[in-house]
Amino acid sequence: MRKTLYLLAGSIFFFSQFMFSQGSPDYNGGFKVKFDEEGKKYFRILSWAQVQGSYSxxxxxxxxxxxxxxxxxxxxMYAQINDKFLILTHFGLNSLNASNMSAVGTGNNSQLFFHDVWAQYNITKNHSIGGGLHYFNGISRLNNQSTLNMMTMDNNRQSWATIGLSDQFARHMGVFAKGKIGKLQYRLAINDAISNSLDVQNRVAYNADGSPNISENTTYYAGRELLGSKDAGKCYAGYFDYHFLDEESNFLPYKVGTYLGGKRIFNVGAGFFLHPEGAVRMEGTELKGEDVSIFAIDAFYDSPLGENGSAITAYATFQSNDYGEDYLYSAYGTGSMIYGHVGYVLPGDVTKPRFQPYVSFASNSYDGANDNRDVLGIGANAYFSGHNSKLTLEYKNQKFGDSNVGSVTLQAMIYL
Structure with a gap:
């Protein structure tokens, strides 16, 4: 393990020299093509990649x-023909490795798919409606987290609280409304829940007559599949946050992880997710629907500290999870969660490489288990052109029951 840590630390030094020399300190908004002088008709393209090496x-x-x-x-990619209409398309892949690659890229594991495709109409300057495969989620800031500018290496998994259970990779098919009233921002959505949830794929078996063969007194997130779309097809989400200091943009749904002291932000938020009869439970011979309800409150702070280039980022949330009686699957379960992280940008010239050590901690309690799932992360970011070119080194330890797993990961990221 010690030898691997030395190797990863050396890799940070090597890549810091290489990537900074190739960096773009004057990124200036990326690739945007304007089709009129006012800039109301345009399209913009962003591309990014995150590559990891992990030791465990x-x-x-x-x-x-x-x-x-x-x-x-x-x-x-997103585009406007005028300031009333917007269309956004987002596609890519996740977690491609030697175990799920296929010989010619056409295997059963879907590699490339749409993450977002939605159309939006701006009713007024501050209020919009839209529909499609979208990311205007409820619950918390982290359930709306951008993957371009996270402070920790990755998002806290439990905060993406419905991923693969009612949605496709944290996106739902439905309609949304978003906007702001003074310093209060809001997003609300009515969506269809997916039929082919992770529970349906991995835990629900069927008898020869087509009836579900599921265990008695066990809860499954499979309401739409087993009860039908009339009773269990719709879910509802919302998130509200009040911006006490600088206001963040809500042009797109993706929440920023850290501004590196570029803004003075203090927000307090609250959100929800409701899926009537989204879960099912076999009681005797009867299949009973159970409502899924998730609520959270959170706070986010990001600010420069003085004039020396240093900055602080801090986040904390409490989340109440009800997936049905004693539900427990993978990282998700009925119970509660506390999570927080804090990072500090070291003093230095903002035009040169910047470094940000951080720590994160999550504790998940489950009604259906005697032990908490505790996850500790300790890491550091090296920024060579802001978030456009960075390295992240993180040690993560997860304890749950008799399991105690530690890993070290180095990630390189570039986005243009």
Missing amino acids: DDVPEESSKLNFNLRRARVL
């Missing part, structure tokens, strides 16, 4: 302890 001792004896992963590869 907790692997089978015959498996390698060091593995590589294309965590994300994405392309996002």
Whole structure:
């Protein structure tokens, strides 16, 4: 393990020299093509990639302890024909590695798919409606997190509280409304829940007559599939946050992870997700629907500290999760969660590489388990052109029952 840490630390130094020399300190908004002088008719393209090398001792004896992963590869495009209409398209892949690649790229594991496709109409300057495959989620800031500018290496998984259960990779098909009233921003959505949830794929079996063969007194997130779309087809979400200091943009739904002291932000938010009869439970011989309800409150602070280039980023949330009686699957379960992280940008010239150590901690309690799932992260970011070119080194430890798993990951990211 010590040898691997030295190797990863050396890699940070090597890549810092290379990537800064190739960086773009004057990124200036990226690739945007204007079709009129006022800039009301345009299209913009963004592209990014996150590549990881991860080391863990907790692997089978015959498996390698060091593995590589294309965590994300994405392309996002949006365009306006005037200031009333907007269309956004976002596609890419996630977590491509040697285990799920196929020989000619056409295997059963879907590699490239749409993350977002929605159309939007701006009713007024501050209020919009739209529909499609969208990311205007409820619950919390982290359930609306951008993957371009996270402070930690990745999002807190439990905060993407419905991923694969009612949605496609944190996106729902439905309609939304978003806007702001003074310093209060809002987003609301009515969506269709997916039929082919992770529970349906991995835990629900069927008898020869087509009836579900599920365990008695066990809860499954499979309401739409087993009860039908009339009773269990719709879900409802919303998030509201008040901006006490600088106001953040709500032009797109993706929440910024850290501004590196570029703004003075203090927001307090609250959100919800409701899916009537989204879960099911076999009681005796009867299949009973159970409502899914998730609520959270959170606070986000980001500010420069003096004139020396240093800055602080801090976030905290409490989330109440009800997926049905004693539900527990993967990281998700009925119970509650507390999560927080804090990072500090070291003093220095803002035109040169910047460094940001951070720490994060999550504690998930489950009604259906005796132990909490505790996740500790300790890491550091090296920024060579802001978020456009950065390296992240993180140690993560997860404890749950008798399991105690630690890993070290180095991630390189570039976006244009």
